[in-house]
Amino acid sequence: MASARTSGLPRWVLVPAAAGALFIVLPLVALASRVQWGSFWSLVTSDSSREALLLSLRTSGTATVLCVVLGVPMALVLARTSFRGQALIRSLVLLPLVLPPVVGGIALLYTFGRQGLLGETIDVLGLQIAFSTTAVVIAQTFVSLPFLVVSLEGTLRTAGQRYEVVASTLGARPTTVLRRVTLPLVLPGLAAGAVLSFARALGEFGATITFAGSLEGVTRTLPLEIYLQRETDPDAAVALSLVLVVVAVLVIGLVRGRSNAL
Amino acid sequence: MRSIVVSAASILLLATTTACGTSDDNGSDDAATSSAPQDTSITVFAAASLKSSFTELGSAFEKANPGVTVTFNFAGSSDLVAQIQQGAPADVFASADTTNMDKATADDLVAGSPTDVATNTLEIATPPGNPAGVDSIDDLADPDVKVVLCAPEVPCGAAAAGVEKAAGISISPVSEEQSVTDVLGKVVSGEADAGLVYVTDVKAAGDKVRGVTFPESSRVVNTYPIAALTGSKHPDVAKAFADFVAGDQGQAVLAAAGFGAP
Amino acid sequence: MSLHLTATVADRDVDVSFDVADGCTVALLGPNGSGKSTVLSVVAGILRPDAGRATLDGATLFDLAGGTWTPPHQRGTGLLAQDALLFPHLDVLDNVAFGPRSTGASRARARDTAMTWLRQVDAADLADRRPSALSGGQAQRVAIARALAAEPRLMLLDEPMAALDVTVVPAMRQTLRRVLDGRTAVIVTHDVLDALLLADHVVVMDGGRIVEQGATRDILARPRSTFAAGIAGLNLVRGRAEGSGVRTPGGLLVAGMPDDETVHEGVTAVGVFSPAAVSVHLERPGGSPRNVYAATVRELEPRGSQVRVRTDELAADVTVPVVAELGLAPGVEVFLAVKASEVAIYSA
Known part of the structure; x- marks a missing residue:
């Protein structure tokens, strides 16, 4: 209360604020309260759970690498250049952030699927994307790429170009400026973006189930496993949900720790 | 991440509905409805595969009983029974299998005993051109044919496993989907060469898929029971609706959709 | 290493033409918004003018009619701004070594060069510090060393002492006087002392145009523009000659x-x-x-x-x-x- 007064906030703001906080925390408490702690360990280490968790970590890791490889250049182009239609491109790139993931999955299906836009090309190359782990990585990259681009573009804009200008007048070629000045300066933002992308990829469900299918060890990631376990073994679903909550908490802690270090 | 949020939110909602459902204040409401039977509304929880038939039957029932409104909640049977167990306000439950109805019965949620109203069997669905040339159930064991099944954890997957056993074959699916709708989706989009779905699904999909019947399907029959629920505020109307579905008009509509007689 | 510049920047209404002779320092004077910094940006290659041509020691910096545009890193123009802008992720020594490293020197050689320049600006003892641990004056000294270590053919200084505490300005001015001696340089300034002590020539700008230029002493003794008179501390009235008056x-x-x-x-x-x-x-x-x-x-x-x-x-x-x-x-x-x-x- 005292701090609210000194901050000049009207006191009544605390009531909806507390309600909002409770609204977010309470479900997590409810989830934790439903966990069968006696069987927790055996539930989260069952073969199917372990397979799903390992697959999730593997695909999310790969998707994060792809996000960095594709997203860093995208953020650089958006933050450091201006061209006609840039605003439109930016909006389109951010679309997966607000698109229902299932819509993303359908769109991917009509792009990379057998009957899709690139289906024949992919066939000719002898690649099989449908129902493969590659499809999972594609779906995860699709939904998590904007997180990296948004976060990095913001950092780039905040950092400004003054250091880059100085570096170029010191004789540094554009590639040297990028490597020795731009990227080191935005490294915290890049790390935060990568962690967010990883978290989004780890939680990806809708696009995956629509586009990649669901098969243990190949395409059934942890969220899909949770959804399936609900059918027969709600206790396992709850236990695995808690695992994802813990991972999410760790991720947020990592991002916050990073940004505080700035 | 999204799936955590979604499941956490639904747990919160279920927790609140539980609180409402367990409160024991049905008496006064009953008196009100019996004095004004004109304004009666019942909610029917029905398996997703019953959607088109039950929507039609709901309108017919409302026409036959002026003043009565029927609203539906269509979802997977296991989802529905979970919601009913959590105290969701349902008057009638129609399940796609006996297992889930048994769960409701075991929890004393069913008024009287359930009535079987329909049966459903599996059929092979292929894309319209049938690119892999699937003619029989044995073709599904061909490793070059991309087959999509329901996961064994859900009723249509259990049925598929039964068919496999009856035909003496072993199918290696490229994906084990969450629901029969997902299987159908993969076939319609051409991603899969074949899938095992219900006869009614093939019928409802029209010319988007081609159905391939096989004799072994009769060995695994899914039975659809319907029952009025103890939690109903209008037990008479609830029972009347269940009887209506089991009656001549109900049976005619279900048969037209491809369901078998009980 | 003489600079010849003619440039027009339409959207900032800047249209200038002046020369800097080899080894000379020119002070660019003028009120705020007169286009001084724009001129520096054009010479450094940060801003592309709409028309014009510039050569430095015979090499073309840009020639828009001929379609030539040399990127900033190939111009050999060192830029020193109001803020030191030391790279925050590098220590002082590596900041100064940045120029030599970027032009191909080995790490050890670049650090040797950096150390030499740090001594030149009396900042050798700061070599291990992080930029965040420096005062404004210290940072600007390091920035001077960094710019010079890149061996620029032309130094561009944009109000290099404007952001400094007044108590350190005299010492900084002495340092600049020492290191700019014999160099070709352009310094944007508001301070008459900078013009007197650092510059051989003065170019006065107003509203994007050059209103007066010449040897520093002449301009300050006999200003012909209101701004130059103001900076020289003189009253100036302008008009037409009539009898023995104006x-x-x-x-x-x-x-x-x-x-x-x-x-x-x-x-x-x-x-x-x-x-x-x-x-x-x-x-x-x-x-x-x-x-x-x-x-x-x-x-x-x-x-x-x-x-x-x-x-x-x-x-x-x-x-x-x-x-x-x-x-x-x-x-x-x-x-x-x-x-x-x-x-x-x-x-x-």
């Missing part, structure tokens, strides 16, 4: 002593006189002064034992007792008088 567009006649053979009747001329030559009266003074003007006091500015009395057009320096005796304050109506013998008249 007639302003407002119709006022300022009598003076023409010190120039070229002041013919009717040419554009200026009358320039020191504020110390102006006396302040509450009543119209009688006697010898031919130049008496009614004015309203706008501002009083203490200057040591003197007080500068500013009116809309002119300034006068008077002693503190005079201010007290006359009761001078902003808004007071006064008469300013200056003897014709104190007013220099020359063509502009």
